[in-house]
Amino acid sequence: MAGQKAEDAAAGNPETNDFSTALRVAISASGLSLDRIQARLKSRGVSVSVTALSYWQSGKRQPERGDSLAAVRELETILGLAPGSLLGLLKAPRPRGSAAKQHEPAPADTLQFSRDVVEPLLLRIGAPNALDQHQQLTLVGLHDSCEIAADGGQRALRTRAVFQANADRQDRWLLVYDQDDPSAEPPTLHALRNCRVGRTETDKRHGIIAAELLFNRKINRDETFLIEYSLTNEGPPFPACQNKNWREFRRKIREYLLEVRFDFETTPQRCWQYSRSASDDSSEWHELAIDPANGVHAVALDFGPGVFGIEWA
Numbered sequence: 001m002a003g004q005k006a007e008d009a010a011a012g013n014p015e016t017n018d019f020s021t022a023l024r025v026a027i028s029a030s031g032l033s034l035d036r037i038q039a040r041l042k043s044r045g046v047s048v049s050v051t052a053l054s055y056w057q058s059g060k061r062q063p064e065r066g067d068s069l070a071a072v073r074e075l076e077t078i079l080g081l082a083p084g085s086l087l088g089l090l091k092a093p094r095p096r097g098s099a100a101k102q103h104e105p106a107p108a109d110t111l112q113f114s115r116d117v118v119e120p121l122l123l124r125i126g127a128p129n130a131l132d133q134h135q136q137l138t139l140v141g142l143h144d145s146c147e148i149a150a151d152g153g154q155r156a157l158r159t160r161a162v163f164q165a166n167a168d169r170q171d172r173w174l175l176v177y178d179q180d181d182p183s184a185e186p187p188t189l190h191a192l193r194n195c196r197v198g199r200t201e202t203d204k205r206h207g208i209i210a211a212e213l214l215f216n217r218k219i220n221r222d223e224t225f226l227i228e229y230s231l232t233n234e235g236p237p238f239p240a241c242q243n244k245n246w247r248e249f250r251r252k253i254r255e256y257l258l259e260v261r262f263d264f265e266t267t268p269q270r271c272w273q274y275s276r277s278a279s280d281d282s283s284e285w286h287e288l289a290i291d292p293a294n295g296v297h298a299v300a301l302d303f304g305p306g307v308f309g310i311e312w313a
Helices: 019-030 034-043 050-058 066-078 115-124
Strands: 137-148 154-165 170-178 188-193 195-203 208-219 224-232 244-249 253-262 271-277 283-288 295-303 306-312
Touching: 019 034, 019 050, 034 050, 034 066, 115 170, 115 195, 115 208, 137 244, 154 170, 170 224, 188 208, 195 224, 208 224, 244 253, 253 306, 271 295, 283 295, 295 306
Parallel strands: 137 253
Antiparallel strands: 137 154, 154 224, 170 208, 188 195, 188 224, 195 208, 244 306, 253 295, 271 283, 271 306
16 A cells, blocks of 8 residues: 655745755755765765756756665755655656656556545655656565454554565655554554664554655665565554455555454454456455464455455454
8 A cells, every 4th residue: 555745845935846946945045065965965875976966956857766866865854855845846757768668557546545645644754756656666576464353453464575676776665554443543563674664654533654664775676675564553452444454556566465364262254355446446356265274365466456355244
């Protein structure tokens, strides 16, 4: 489930709505030369030439590659700007070469999440355009394991995700999670393998969390990477989950495995796998058999965009 619009990049100037202008004004206000900015970027592990910085602020070029976008994130910090304020002003990358002929299809709009709710959260974690920007990571495979407590609420969700990079220097994954029970306290996000938790924002009114999962190293184009994380709730009582668990995919995924494990005191009578397509809003339902370990699973292959989940009664 995942991904944004930006606040003004020029520290309070409402007329600044162009990336190059905002960057130029911010650099001028900082009093830093391009050489000093380049040195500070280098100290943060980001390599950008003075010429590139000059082109960016003059409008001759704009940052588009993954390493350039990473540099813009660091520039926001160096220049004392709000996270996402420069990134949010970038236009969509121009197609080049074969990419001009084979344009990546635009991601589907959200089905379960309201943009009005999600975009402000993503802005605050420095990802103002994630709902619409070019895909830098392909989600190759995902495995969710959901644990249901004796009172029927959700105790925990553990996830293993495998990505393939479409650009160099990719260093994070954005997570948007719907609690389904806004009255409950938000779950605790734990990084379990190959990542750590970055910026996290919560909309308690709607029970939605947005967070960065920062990789323990940068990955380059065509490289694959695996992370694991979990979301755990306090209880009992555990947050109500409306007798279902689901994922929304805004782009196609090769393989998604969803497991739901029930406490032996709350075995459901019936379970169903369901999917809903974003293209025509059609739905499919299939009944599932409960296994000896008191759980069910469902697999989606080459699925999306759409919603895929398990429901029980």
